[in-house]
Amino acid sequence: MTQRVFNFNAGPAALPLIVLEQVKMEMLDFHGSGMSVLEISHRSKDFEAVIDSAVQRVRRLLGLDDSYQVLFIQGGASLQFSMVPMNLAVDRRPVDYVNTGTWSAKAIKEARTLGKEVRVVATSEEAQFTFIPEKPPINPDASYLHITSNNTIRGTQWKSFPDPGTVPLISDMSSDIFSRRFDPRPFGLIYAGAQKNMGPAGVTLVIIRQDMLERVPKELPSMLKYTTYSENKSLYNTPPSFSIYVCELVLKWIEETIGGLDRIEQMNEEKAKLLYDFIDSRQFYKATARPDSRSSMNVTFLLSDPGLEKEFLAGAAEAGLTGLKGHRSVGGFRASIYNAVTLEAVKTLVDYMRHFEKKHG
Numbered sequence: 091m092t093q094r095v096f097n098f099n100a101g102p103a104a105l106p107l108i109v110l111e112q113v114k115m116e117m118l119d120f121h122g123s124g125m126s127v128l129e130i131s132h133r134s135k136d137f138e139a140v141i142d143s144a145v146q147r148v149r150r151l152l153g154l155d156d157s158y159q160v161l162f163i164q165g166g167a168s169l170q171f172s173m174v175p176m177n178l179a180v181d182r183r184p185v186d187y188v189n190t191g192t193w194s195a196k197a198i199k200e201a202r203t204l205g206k207e208v209r210v211v212a213t214s215e216e217a218q219f220t221f222i223p224e225k226p227p228i229n230p231d232a233s234y235l236h237i238t239s240n241n242t243i244r245g246t247q248w249k250s251f252p253d254p255g256t257v258p259l260i261s262d263m264s265s266d267i268f269s270r271r272f273d274p275r276p277f278g279l280i281y282a283g284a285q286k287n288m289g290p291a292g293v294t295l296v297i298i299r300q301d302m303l304e305r306v307p308k309e310l311p312s313m314l315k316y317t318t319y320s321e322n323k324s325l326y327n328t329p330p331s332f333s334i335y336v337c338e339l340v341l342k343w344i345e346e347t348i349g350g351l352d353r354i355e356q357m358n359e360e361k362a363k364l365l366y367d368f369i370d371s372r373q374f375y376k377a378t379a380r381p382d383s384r385s386s387m388n389v390t391f392l393l394s395d396p397g398l399e400k401e402f403l404a405g406a407a408e409a410g411l412t413g414l415k416g417h418r419s420v421g422g423f424r425a426s427i428y429n430a431v432t433l434e435a436v437k438t439l440v441d442y443m444r445h446f447e448k449k450h451g
């Protein structure tokens with residue numbers, strides 16, 4: 091028997107065990123082809139069925155209407171920091187951003203590098219990014235308004251999205267896509283690197299509305315244009331086929347095993363509540379995000395005695411709990427409790443924290 095740990099990694103992150111088992115089972119012979127999915131053409135019928143199914147599952151799960159296209163692109167969420175302004179900034183109309191932490195800041199930096207007129211319309215920088223400025227000013231002249239729906243590093247999350255009026259909302263949803271239901275209609279574009287909540291690294295999901303595709307400048311290089319991907323069903327060149335295959339299995343797991351986004355949202359709320367309630371009931375631990383802005387995906391916390399941090403992590407590792415070290419820019423701890431992290435994992439973490447406090451508190 092392989093020994094599996096409770097995995098709280100921020101990304102790449104835990105995948106559902108039954109998905110990994112299916113990948114293992116099909117590894118040498120994909121759907122009776124006598125070949126691995128790693129060895130087949132991206133233009134084969136078998137692979138086309140995989141990518142089509144992944145697209146359909148995304149559409150059903152998020153309730154997307156025909157005005158949206160679902161694309162798979164390489165380059166990570168980080169390439170989207172550049173592709174969004176390259177493709178969607180309109181002449182003489184500034185691009186608006188809300189700065190809620192490291193990833194937002196990187197998106198802002200890329201838009202500036204491209205020479206776009208960037209307006210940071212709201213920020214929580216003065217409070218170490220511990221909260222979400224949920225009601226940013228809306229400027230009707232903006233090309234778009236960009237937000238980061240979940241701040242993986244700081245552990246904050248938009249609980250409701252701003253009403254942008256006629257301005258298209260754009261969101262980096264890398265770390266909370268498919269964790270909850272939301273209304274897609276205000277969004278002109280949504281992007282998410284797969285390796286947090288939907289699959290392996292190497293592929294980025296992009297959901298784009300038709301009116302945004304119409305903005306794409308013709309003179310951009312092919313690989314940097316959304317239209318190249320939409321016109322070729324994400325098969326202009328060789329896509330990261332293995333990553334897309336695993337994403338399809340994860341989406342299937344959400345749809346068919348879990349039962350959809352409402353159910354996964356309930357499960358995620360239950361896990362997050364268990365952990366935050368425990369932390370709040372103690373002087374020994376302290377959650378870093380403001381209660382109204384806390385993420386249900388990444389729970390960031392400190393020890394009242396930072397001198398015990400090393401011991402906390404060592405003891406956690408011994409108890410089979412991994413990935414709890416906070417991001418290097420923030421310190422402390424972070425438990426990433428994405429869709430595939432079980433309630434049992436979170437209960438085991440809380441038991442460990444209780445035990446650690448008894449010993450050292």
Ligand SMILES: *Cc1c(COP(=O)(O)O)cnc(C)c1O
Pocket residue numbers: 101165166167168169193238240241242262263264265283284286
């Ligand atoms: C991880 C992460 C990124 C960076 O993703 P890459 O795929 O490594 O480029 C961007 N935004 C958010 C919110 C993230 O969590």
